[in-house]
Amino acid sequence: xxxxPIVPYIEGDSIGPEIWxxxxxxxxxxxxxxxxxxxxxxxxxxxxxxxxxxxxxxxxPDETVTAIQKHKLAIKGPLNTPIGGGIRSLNVALxxxxxxxxxxxxxxxxxxxxxxxxxxxxxxxxxxxxNTEDVYAGIEFAAxxxxxxxxxxxxxxxxxxxxxxxxxxxxxxxxxISKEGSERLVKxxxxxxxxxxxxxxxxxxxxxxxxxxEGGFKNWGYDMIEQDxxxxxxxxxxxxxxAENGEQAAEDALATARNEKKIVVDDVIADNLLQQxxxxxxxxxxxxxxxxxxxxxxxxxxxxxxxxxxxPGANIxxxxxxxxxxxxxxxxxDIAGKGYANPCSLLLSAxxxxxxxxxxxxxxxxxxxxxxxxxxxxxxxDFAQAxxxxxxxxxxxxxxxxxxxx
Numbered sequence: 001x002x003x004x005p006i007v008p009y010i011e012g013d014s015i016g017p018e019i020w021x022x023x024x025x026x027x028x029x030x031x032x033x034x035x036x037x038x039x040x041x042x043x044x045x046x047x048x049x050x051x052x053x054x055x056x057x058x059x060x061p062d063e064t065v066t067a068i069q070k071h072k073l074a075i076k077g078p079l080n081t082p083i084g085g086g087i088r089s090l091n092v093a094l095x096x097x098x099x100x101x102x103x104x105x106x107x108x109x110x111x112x113x114x115x116x117x118x119x120x121x122x123x124x125x126x127x128x129x130x131n132t133e134d135v136y137a138g139i140e141f142a143a144x145x146x147x148x149x150x151x152x153x154x155x156x157x158x159x160x161x162x163x164x165x166x167x168x169x170x171x172x173x174x175x176x177i178s179k180e181g182s183e184r185l186v187k188x189x190x191x192x193x194x195x196x197x198x199x200x201x202x203x204x205x206x207x208x209x210x211x212x213x214e215g216g217f218k219n220w221g222y223d224m225i226e227q228d229x230x231x232x233x234x235x236x237x238x239x240x241x242x243a244e245n246g247e248q249a250a251e252d253a254l255a256t257a258r259n260e261k262k263i264v265v266d267d268v269i270a271d272n273l274l275q276q277x278x279x280x281x282x283x284x285x286x287x288x289x290x291x292x293x294x295x296x297x298x299x300x301x302x303x304x305x306x307x308x309x310x311x312p313g314a315n316i317x318x319x320x321x322x323x324x325x326x327x328x329x330x331x332x333x334d335i336a337g338k339g340y341a342n343p344c345s346l347l348l349s350a351x352x353x354x355x356x357x358x359x360x361x362x363x364x365x366x367x368x369x370x371x372x373x374x375x376x377x378x379x380x381x382d383f384a385q386a387x388x389x390x391x392x393x394x395x396x397x398x399x400x401x402x403x404x405x406x
């Protein structure tokens with residue numbers, strides 16, 4: 001990667017331009033302060049969402065996808081999705097088109113952020129959510145449609161399915177989860193754990209009910225890890241040792257693995273995990289999970305540390321190198337143009353982009369400034385209301401970060 005990469009950006013709809021301008025100002029300043037011009041980003045605007053539709057008549061122009069394919073990396077604000085037709089979701093369309101199979105959501109607490117938890121600082125983990133299969137495949141048919149009737153007939157008459165309780169009025173969906181898709185997602189989580197010198201990865205699934213899709217995800221993940229990661233010890237291996245040599249032998253093997261700082265890989269049922277991340281969040285470091293589970297888990301964890309307004313995210317294909325870093329919240333049209341928007345989600349996503357480039361010093365400078373600003377109660381309206389203090393505007397917050405970095 002060059003020291004002056006061209007990075008396409010989509011400013012986003014409604015509050016998008018405000019948080020993008022704040023983010024750009026902070027990132028450009030951090031790079032200048034850190035590297036003195038030796039490293040900088042050449043920003044290239046590309047269009048998607050409402051601005052794209054207004055200018056081109058298309059919600060996602062081919063030129064936008066082509067630019068991201070060419071330059072590998074991009075950053076985007078929140079996008080509206082057309083109502084009543086067109087693309088089901090612009091975010092999903094970008095992820096599917098570029099095969100950005102890993103949705104990566106780091107979650108941590110910033111001291112001073114209002115949280116519903118007594119000890120939110122115990123929540124620090126990274127979620128790897130499969131991003132192209134499961135419900136994101138978008139395979140569903142409306143009740144009463146010819147397609148739903150044909151599928152229902154096929155299931156009942158050819159496959160002998162008898163558990164569609166109301167076939168005439170049921171909408172039907174198909175949930176594809178593949179061995180290849182599961183393995184590459186789990187591999188990205190494992191590689192992250194290795195790189196960060198972490199010691200626990202958890203596979204989250206609903207394999208107790210869906211044996212071949214969610215259960216497949218778990219089993220394929222364990223099999224791949226046991227074959228490719230000698231630095232890992234899985235609870236699948238624990239169970240095998242216990243079955244062959246007894247529970248004490250398995251406990252001894254687990255203790256040895258922990259002493260050797262191996263990555264202990266376990267699995268948890270999704271609904272159980274949603275309980276455990278409230279009760280014992282400190283137990284988890286890296287979570288690898290299927291698409292729908294990951295959606296619930298990511299937002300639940302974001303709420304524990306202050307909400308999606310401060311939650312970053314990235315969509316990455318670790319094989320091709322393509323990645324889009326994005327604000328994880330919506331467009332918030334009700335506050336657009338008022339200076340109320342919190343730019344932290346997009347800002348922290350930008351730090352993920354910098355980390356992806358290997359520009360860790362600049363990334364840490366931004367993160368440290370955000371920590372200091374929040375601790376000094378320099379916050380936007382969302383946090384200010386919860387804390388009962390005076391807020392700063394979106395642009396003022398960016399200006400304060402720049403002062404703190406200097």
